[in-house]
Amino acid sequence: MHDTQWRVFEVFHQSTRGEPHVHVGSVHAPDAESAVILAKEQFSRRQACVNMWVVPAEAITATRYEDADMFQHGTDKSYREAFGYETTKRARAVGDMQEI
Amino acid sequence: MTLTAEHSxxxxxxxxxxxxxxxxxADDELVIGHRNSEWTGFGPILEADIAFSSMAQDEIGHxxxxxxxLQDLxxxxxxTMAFARPSAKFRCSSLVCLPRGDWAFSVVRQFLYDAAESVRLExxxxxxxAPLATLVRKLRGEEKYHLLHGRTWMMKLGSANDESHARMQKAIDELFPHALGLxxxxxxxxxIASYGIQPRESVLLEExxxxVEPVIREAGLRVPANASPVHGGRTGKHAPALAEMIDAMQKVYRIDPSAKW
Structure with missing residues (x-):
């Protein structure tokens, strides 16, 4: 994980209060306080931001890409889709909801 | 010289x-902005380089x-003010004119300078x-970040190891008299005081x-005792380092002052 003498911190950015924090990238920093001041200039130079999180990369537990098949559905699971709702239909119509 | 009715x-x-x-x-901001931009491409690590360069852009924007x-006046x-004026006409402090030194020198200067700017803007x-009051209220957000940046580096490098501590102390000892000169x-x-434009400089200095002094101490560093201020910048008496910097900064402009960018 350490490709320099500094640790890697993942950076999450919130554009408006109440919206989810979105992962925008990572910074190298010796500690969390430094990560905040460095992340601020890397990731809010061009976009609106009201709040920023930094998380040590080593705190994240991830699945392996080799296991990506475990997320695939082996049988028809369309019964899980909330297709009865009007909003779902509208969303499908504009094409921003491939999977539900 | 043209003036609006309001200013006349x-x-x-x-x-x-x-x-x-x-x-x-304006001159303090332009010169410190240019000095700090001298780290662009040379910062100790990419992220620090970008953050420092970005703050340099902020200062030049200010x-x-x-x-x-000033143009309104x-x-x-x-x-024209930035690129067609000889260095002797600049009224910046000696603090901002000093060459960038090592990273400790530049971060200590940035901290001391931005703390002063915060006090002044406040x-x-x-x-x-009114035009000045309105403007500075807009700039205070950026200043808040600059101060946080400066404080954080002070705290980290003040006590990271013996070498960082020694470099930071050396920078403070050298820069403090120049900072007083702000x-x-x-x-x-x-x-300026009687027109209610700004309180006296001595009031801002105490502020x-x-x-800054509690931050220096909290960072495990020493506040220089009996430092006496370096004056002269406000009357155009500058060390040769400023003329060299201005010369480099104005070089391209002087090739063709009428060029459109």
């Missing part, structure tokens, strides 16, 4: 007092905004000169001391 209505002494303050502020206010435009937010009073000092 101001007494000459009032206009001169305003211009004196604005010129000092300079431009102050030059615009009859001065030439920002580009005072100017209630200035009697508050060099000018001949317009009394007018600045109350702001």
């Amino acid at each position: 209505a101001l007494a000459t002494a009032h206009r001169e007092a305003l211009a004196d303050l604005l010129l000092r502020m 300079a431009q905004a102050y030059y615009r206010l 009859g001065h030439p435009d920002a580009d 005072a100017l937010a209630s200035s009697s000169y 508050f060099e009073p000018t001949q317009h000092e009394s007018a 600045w001391r109350r702001s």
